[in-house]
Amino acid sequence: MQSHFSCEEIRQRTLRVKDTLRCPHCDTKLEQWEVPQTPFIEWSSEFQYICFNDECAYFQAGWSVMKSQRNACSYRFMYDPASGGCHAVPALTNETLRENIVHVTLCDNLYETPAS
Numbered sequence: 001m002q003s004h005f006s007c008e009e010i011r012q013r014t015l016r017v018k019d020t021l022r023c024p025h026c027d028t029k030l031e032q033w034e035v036p037q038t039p040f041i042e043w044s045s046e047f048q049y050i051c052f053n054d055e056c057a058y059f060q061a062g063w064s065v066m067k068s069q070r071n072a073c074s075y076r077f078m079y080d081p082a083s084g085g086c087h088a089v090p091a092l093t094n095e096t097l098r099e100n101i102v103h104v105t106l107c108d109n110l111y112e113t114p115a116s
């Protein structure tokens, strides 16, 4: 189900992100994201929080916004816990950035799976 919020609702929800850790645009829980090691960007903290919902209204709108600026990419909603600020983080495709998602409850490969 797709949630749509008015601009005022989004503004209010953006102010509460530090408590909710939910995307103000689509209400999806933000993923903890480990910042990449790059000499080009100075990150303010080790982790950021990003909305990885491909249906997110913000991410969806980003494609046409960037296209109008002749860029074939979009951006996702990002919350910076160090500064408490909200930013747009560029994403070239749906898959960009995903490799750095921190999976806190990663319990794969604990047991042998039965052969099918």
Ligand SMILES: [Zn+2]
Pocket: 023, 024, 025, 026, 027, 028, 051, 052, 053, 056, 057, 058, 077
């Ligand atoms: Zn979102």
